[in-house]
Amino acid sequence: MYKKVSTDLNFVEREKEVEKFWKDNDIFRKSIKSREGCPTYMFYDGPPTANGKPHIGHVLTRVIKDMIPRYRTMKGYMVPRKAGWDTHGLPVEIEVEKLLGLDGKEQIEEYGLEPFIEKCKESVWKYKGMWEDFSGTVGFWADMDDPYVTYHDDFIESEWWALKEIWNKDLLYKGFKIVPYCPRCGTPLSSQEVAQGYKDVKERSAVVRFKCKDEDAYILAWTTTPWTLPSNVALCMHPDYEYVKVKSNKDGITYYMAQALVAQVLGDDVEVLESYRGKDLEHKEYVPLFPYADDVVAKQGKKGFYVVCDEYVTLTDGTGVVHIAPAFGEDDANVGRKYDLPFVQLVDGKGEMTEPTPWAGTFVKKADMPILQALEDAGLLFDAPKFEHSYPHCWRCDTPLIYYARESWYIKMTAVKDRMISNNNKINLIPESIGKLLFGDWL
Ligand SMILES: [Zn+2]
Structure with missing residues (x-):
């Protein structure tokens, strides 16, 4: 139905109207339901960490990640989109250590591993609401009511399954290597992490x-x-x-x-x-x-x-x-x-x-x-x-x-390097500078 657009348009208001319309009418769910029986195109979100605030870089990635499923839906596919939350990693532990006034692995053990893990599980949801609002504002559609969460047992079991497959293929090995190492955190750091902390x-x-x-x-x-x-x-x-x-x-x-x-x-x-x-x-x-x-x-x-x-x-x-x-x-x-x-x-x-x-x-x-x-x-x-x-x-x-x-423990990536490079070359990544050059160089 044709509707004339006012020349005096308030974009913010208009955005809120659209968002409200989508929400009130459950448009996301309808977009899936109306495609029942059609071929499936599945989307799993690469999970953000909810104990950090969303920033402008996330807008770009969320928008791009939303474009493809939307396009597939318009092409007649049923496109379930599963949201996810990354709840693991040392940053979470450090936050909780600060909160509890602990310093280092030994003090965590004195405090008790189970209660410490519980505190970590609480901490990771700190900005969940902010993430949900932000995703709605940029029009990112994903099922946030039933997300996958990396600390859920079934997810962890999948990780172990994947690791076992790698072991079965003889690609997992114990190695001895010089690593940049933080003696307080008791962990090696990646080269990107090392680059963040140089001081005179x-x-x-x-x-x-x-x-x-x-x-x-x-x-x-x-x-x-x-x-x-x-x-x-x-x-x-x-x-x-x-x-x-x-x-x-x-x-x-x-x-x-x-x-x-x-x-x-x-x-x-x-x-x-x-x-x-x-x-x-x-x-x-x-x-x-x-x-x-x-x-x-x-x-x-x-x-x-x-x-x-x-x-x-x-x-x-x-x-x-x-x-x-x-x-x-x-x-x-x-x-x-x-x-x-x-x-x-x-x-x-x-x-x-x-x-x-x-x-x-x-x-x-x-x-x-x-x-x-x-x-x-x-x-x-x-x-x-x-x-x-x-x-x-x-x-x-x-x-x-x-x-x-x-x-x-290391995964022998060199054994699959050539295959990864040749597979990367078959993917039509746009722009080319990201795919063949940036990602290809890294591989
Ligand atoms: Zn450290």
Whole structure:
């Protein structure tokens, strides 16, 4: 029926009228009921989290997600649309921890897991009403009276079923990987999460003397994380760079280090005794800084405490010699695998130093100073320059992250990568920049 539109239209009023008409007449349900017997086109909403407020970005996704089912309905399909709510995740737990004044896993266990979970279940519905109003306002149709909820047992069982299928296909495995890890939350962080928490901090670095085993000389190495030194198992040089054996007339000590950095580290009053490629010094042995790793290394029956070579070493900072602790760095772990080095991890899951170090129970960052002092007392600390750098912190709780080797379960996505890419290429995603390029690149 033709109806003339006023030139003086109040869009907000008009929107409310339409919304009211849809609601009063139950148009959404009718749009499904009137298609009974027609082919089904099913829509499950990708569930939002209801303990956060909806924002402008959700308008875009809700509108796009509404367009397709609406179009299919007009093409004659019956299109049930099931709403969903994502109720899981660490943000929920952190909110409730704040609410209850708890800090960390141990205090949650003291409070009691069951009552804690109950509080989490209450917390996730905080903004449900706001979400429902907002969805109505943007004209997003979905069945909100009978949604799926990720904490319902049947949903959780489906997740376990999916995981079991992955297991049956031999795609689930236990791996050992260096991950950015929040010692307070007790969980690894994804790279996107790490990117959210960089802060400039001033810390002490260490230029350390590693005593050569077979001569009265020292290898000089620089590290920004002194707390990893008790877990040191090797020193790394670049195979092709020039290294020198050089006597410093200032302290009368003979050092091995990169030629390019001598002036910067030792000054001008030096005597260069010999010169090498890094490769020439490979397998040169040194005396461990501390005795705390001795038992672990003996038990593993692996050889450590010698010079290794890798091309990731740079000459931009330090001495051109990198201290290797395979438990605390991706590059270190790679070198550790390449040379089959011992694995020493004198730090626990709470980010605290462990026995048999004398700093057991101390948070790693707080252990830096006493470790530097112990090296100083042993005559092994060349210098401890202050330096400022951008260091990742947990975006949830502000604790400095540590890079930490952890045993975790992984899904072997590389095994299905090619199939995923080829399937993605068959999907007609619009615009192309989102589908083939953005999503394709990510795959
Ligand atoms: Zn945290």
